[in-house]
Amino acid sequence: MTSALAPSADPLVDPQGRTIRYLRISVTDRCDLRCRYCMAEQMTFLPRAKLLTLDEIAIIAERFIARGVTKIRLSGGEPLVRRDVADLVHRLGRHVGAGLDELTMTTNGTRLAQHADALVDAGIRRINVSLDSLDPDRFRYITRHGDLAQVLDGIAAAKRAGLAVKINAVALAGLNEDEIPAMLQWCIDEGHDLSLIETMPLGAVDEDRTDRFVPLTRVFEALAARFPLYRATHRTGGPARYWQVEGTATRLGLISPLTANFCDGCNRVRLTTEGKLYMCLGHDDQVDLKVALRDGGIDGLDAAIDRGLLRKPARHDFRIAAGAAPAVARHMSVTGG
Numbered sequence: 001m002t003s004a005l006a007p008s009a010d011p012l013v014d015p016q017g018r019t020i021r022y023l024r025i026s027v028t029d030r031c032d033l034r035c036r037y038c039m040a041e042q043m044t045f046l047p048r049a050k051l052l053t054l055d056e057i058a059i060i061a062e063r064f065i066a067r068g069v070t071k072i073r074l075s076g077g078e079p080l081v082r083r084d085v086a087d088l089v090h091r092l093g094r095h096v097g098a099g100l101d102e103l104t105m106t107t108n109g110t111r112l113a114q115h116a117d118a119l120v121d122a123g124i125r126r127i128n129v130s131l132d133s134l135d136p137d138r139f140r141y142i143t144r145h146g147d148l149a150q151v152l153d154g155i156a157a158a159k160r161a162g163l164a165v166k167i168n169a170v171a172l173a174g175l176n177e178d179e180i181p182a183m184l185q186w187c188i189d190e191g192h193d194l195s196l197i198e199t200m201p202l203g204a205v206d207e208d209r210t211d212r213f214v215p216l217t218r219v220f221e222a223l224a225a226r227f228p229l230y231r232a233t234h235r236t237g238g239p240a241r242y243w244q245v246e247g248t249a250t251r252l253g254l255i256s257p258l259t260a261n262f263c264d265g266c267n268r269v270r271l272t273t274e275g276k277l278y279m280c281l282g283h284d285d286q287v288d289l290k291v292a293l294r295d296g297g298i299d300g301l302d303a304a305i306d307r308g309l310l311r312k313p314a315r316h317d318f319r320i321a322a323g324a325a326p327a328v329a330r331h332m333s334v335t336g337g
Helices: 054-066 085-093 112-122 136-143 148-161 177-190 216-224 289-310
Strands: 022-026 071-075 102-107 126-130 164-171 193-198 229-231 241-245 251-255 268-271 276-278 286-288
Touching: 022 054, 054 071, 054 085, 054 268, 054 289, 071 085, 085 102, 085 112, 102 112, 112 126, 112 148, 126 148, 136 148, 148 164, 164 177, 177 193, 177 216, 193 216, 216 251, 268 289, 276 289, 286 289
Parallel strands: 022 071, 022 268, 071 102, 102 126, 126 164, 164 193, 193 251
Antiparallel strands: 229 241, 241 251, 268 276, 276 286
16 A cells, blocks of 8 residues: 655645645544534534544555645644644654644643643644633623633643744624624733634534624724734735734734635635544535545545545625525534634
């Protein structure tokens, strides 16, 4: 059987000519929070028997590295709730500087205090922390039971460990829109970057997303009136467009899939915790890499990846409208943020 690390002559190029350099991996669909815009309060998660093993995740990731992927982000759900995830981080971290430019993670921060030093030791240098409010009561309401102090302790531990922290906040009308300027000021004071995200119509939740949708064009206008912002050339490989806050180390990123489509330069594919490779967050086309690997080894895996790339669409079909069904039935935690 071909080694997962054997170089491939076949680049990862989709029908639109976009080269795939970025793989996002959901290591688990489980989460210890229940954010209102992300999932229903009563969630049914996948049985553990259906999940990829951590070894299989590593093999698939290494095959993508061999075929030209230079950035991997581990996510969930909450990746740090999966037992032994540190073993996966260490294995993939060995490839940083040897085919992989960067290994990163998105986390809700609840377990970051316990894991920050280990993440640095494994080769992670930058993390995203999902944080939608700095008000303890609002935070608890949005997450349904989260403890803000626990997350802030985790962020502080990450900073002490030497991790660069970017805060991800979903802009939500009636919940945190009025707090966004204070959030940016807090990030400036703490030395963090901030990315703001429009809510996305993924999976059924218990609320009408139309009521919570905030166009980031409106948010940016409010921020530009209070902060000296200028367009930055910085890119992380993701969909955000960045502005620098003049006189500070903080960058403001905007991820706006509804008001400013970012699909033309999409360089990403997503691997779910059960082994499905999705070419687009907003479409259902997928190939089963778990079956391909188990039945056909690395050659079968390569063939499945190639089939998947042929299905990568030109763009997503997100829209927010009263009574509109979600773009896809699966929740964000299944595909990975």
